[in-house]
Amino acid sequence: MRCNTVLAAVGLLVAAATTNAAKSCKPPTVVLNAGTVIGTRQNGVEYFNGIPYAQAPTGALRLKPPVRLESFASPGVIQATGVGPACPQMPAVDLTPLLLEVLFTLPGAQDTLTFGSAVPGTETEDCLTVSVMRPKGTRADAKLPVLFWIFGGGFEAGSPQMYNGSVLIPESVSQGKPMIIVEVNYRLGAFGFLGGKQVLADGAANLGLLDQRMGLEWVADNIAAFGGDPDAVTIWGESAGSISVFDQLALYDGNNTYKGKPLLRGAIMNSGSITPTEPVDGVRAQDVFDTVVAAAGCASAADSAKLECLRGVDYDTFYAASNSVPSYLSYTSLAFSYAPRLDGRVLTASPEVLAETGKYAAVPIIIGNQENEGTLFALFQSNITTEAELVSYLQTVFFRNATTSEVAGLVATYPPNPASPAGVGASESIYPEFKRLAAILGDWEFAFMSRLLLETFPATVPAWSYQATYASGTPIVGTYHSTDMPRLFYEKDAVSTAIQDLYISFVHSLDPNNDKAPSSGGYLTFRWPTWQEKKQLLELGVESTSLIDDDARAASFEYIRAHLERLRL
Template sequence: MHRSLLQSWSALAAFAYVAVAASSPTVTLDKATVIGTQQGSVTSYFGIPYAEPPVGDLRLRPPQPVTGYNGTIDATAPATQCPQLLPAPRSDAPQEILEDLQAYFVADIPSSDAPQSEDCLSISVQIPSGTNPGALPVLVFLYDGGFTFGSTAATPGNAIVERSVELGQPIIYVNINYRLGAFGSLGGQEIKEAGVGNLGLQDQRVALRWIKQYISAFGGDPSKVTIWGFSSGAISVAAHMITNGGNNEGLFRAGIMNSGSPTPTGDIEILQPFYDTVVANAGCAGAADTLECLRTVSTETLLTASAALPNILSYSGVLTPWIPRADGVFLEAPLQHLVLAGSVANVPFITGDTLDEGTLSATGSFNITTDQEFRDYIHQTFLPSASEAEIAPLFELYPDDPAAGSPFGTGDANQLAPQYKRMAAFQGDAAFQAPRRFFLDQRSSKQPAWSFVSQQNMLSGLGFPHGSDVVSEFAEGGDALTDYFIQFTATLDPNGGASERTINWPKYDSGNRSILEIIDGTGLVIGTDNARSDAIAVLTNLSIAHPV
């Protein structure tokens, strides 16, 4: 009798599932039926696997693409997140800094309570409901998180798809999960020799090939793909433009970078001390093959083993061990050196930053209090291979004067530590403004390019910090940048279309340096991208000569 009841309940559950599936939107991939969900005018398919689970012997190896689909795929729930390693402020940070950081993470950093697992290599597709096959441009988002956290579950594109419909330029929004932290961005000699550097970027590349193969089933045009990223996602977009000799394999026709450019980083072998730390913390130091040992420990062990490594809120600030560096395979040389060699996909692009990119990362070096300590910090942390004579001009160009520091334009206010605003100005320029301007100077005469600087959503102590622009772009209804990006995805030009909240945005060139400024309380202004031009020129030359 008990078995009979179980069989009855199983039959009812199966019937209910079939009934729900019959009333839900579906897509056919190979021999599989993918079941999605509809919310308002947006149909979503979450968590479709694009690669084999990178577990067991596949951990710390290049992604293995899915070769075909069969059966039924339930794509109705937010996708499982890759293991997350969230940055934490220094425990000894002053209370004011802790309060400012807490406000920042509440306001500017998306999160999700979706489960976490190494079996996370999936793709999510959101489309305007009723889309016909093979018709629409596609916007692919690569999420932020410093290459240690972030997920498709935390950055759904409902508002962007809805806004595209309102503008009469409907697009498809695609979001990719990729490996993070020690699972996807580990460095060191062993990693380089095994050819397994920048695995998160390699995941993304496999996902882009998946889009080219399958997006037409969702109504997308595989020849009209734009890749867009914020922060680590923007650095990823730059890497995809630069890898493979600039041959983008027809995977995308345009790029958008919010707060991220080709980084001034060097070879992945410089990360050896961090690899050794992870190996020791994971209990693998005595192993004959430490990389193979790392494949055998538990997920939690490897995650915990890497938790002590620097993050963006640590003393070293923006120079974390997770940023892409030359690995000899995906990136054959430092990114900026590849740009100089012409290894760049010849596609239109948009790139921009917030005004105060460096304030967030400068919170971790609050105990730098004197001019000499600032000088030592720059030399030892950022430019250890440069001579004192080479870096000497920086200390005049970034003076010990709060009014010249970041948050910019705030006088002596917001000086959270004795050298905080000076450090924030330096880090923001070194990691964001200078690389952006370098990329534009190198490429704007060769391919269409537009640039912006955002002054939106000010926060106490941090000004207009890293990420303060993206909040508005994902909000219900979006903002002017949302409209520009939709139009750019549809036509390869951010101008035109039906938006009433945009103005004509001129292309960038290294002569007039026209730039779009988005300013709270003022709106849109066309300005000139010449802030701290002498300092940024020195930084650019130093970063090319001494990549970190």
């Protein structure tokens, strides 16, 4: 019975029943040191959306590290009952008529291109919030494990709004492994990841990562009031969110302690880990800074005053300037305009160096990729018809510090029409160098970086790795980047159920094999071994799973690994 129906009939009920009805209709409420949070309840889940964890990063605080919010504005109550805000977004897709024809005829493509985007009218610069979801009736002393979600979107777009993480909660409850989910908003584009020598000098680099870190600190300070266990936090992300997960492990050379305790105990990385990058004051980041400054009308200011000029322009001007550079779904593709970059303090070195030198918090992890990670990002370069043009594109757009012969050497490790991306027919190239570019991008950004991280991982810390092939055979793109998102958040089939079971088990016990739920329906019938045992991946197929060796394109892997210092973004 709905609450309004109960209250309408309250005059007909006995006093005891009236009291029970009133209790069931009272919105969930949590009292924090900063004030009171009022949420909503639906389908067995209690939601608290859009709780601020930092002061509004506006005015003088624009392009500054986040400042902790100590108390809510008067009257000290947050109505966390809506969808919550989204940070300013960049337009995510640059679609030509050809791409429109290709993408919007593919199953799930429209969902993939809109996942994580903001609900219209909710974008605001004052966006540093977290959303909390918990099982209905969770007591403050429940000490439930916590799953901390970091959304993806190329560091340019995304929000917690479009990811229905709450679907994991009823499933976790049914398995006797209830959990709490926290989703964090962090600044994007120029608001959160602007580079340049002026940014470095001002201490304003990697602001989006600092936002995420403050969100984790908020969990440490406050999640116990929601019934969560601050000592049992697993961080999870996809794409840019997954890259952010590794960065959170590597921040401050792996120091993830806060008030003397670790902020997390486990990590899950979907499609992203290490992204080799040049410094925050390098040529690429400086080009972006100069473009944004010019677009904002601040180019005439002295170098030392350019950031203050950006802080002083109105929101619409700065927003337009932030969007004056290419998006990650465009011709420049994964050569991100905005990305975390080494600054000597937050990130002390390029991520692959931090991995190879062990300067990250080694906690149990699940890490994996889609089989065809690069196909989505190779749809925008139809003018690349020869090997020479491919070499030129990669050197000009991606690997500016490499020589022509070094880039040509990389391309030579891939055949002209490679079997990889697997699951994509040999004739399904929308331009002559499509499949080779797709293979290189997918390997360089995703598959090989996962393998490199796993190669550095301590033998004593368990790591599980997978490769998804459940969309194998999809025309042109195969099991493309982000095809896991519908399966994790919206679809319900044997594949999605099995993955959810593995993740729930991992969050609960740091072992995906611990008491697997029978709901997977026989899709996964064997123990998932750690990667360290035989360097194998769990292949998530269409109807069943298997184990495969993690040695695909070994010559290309070794070439990239040997030349990473020259192949940074």
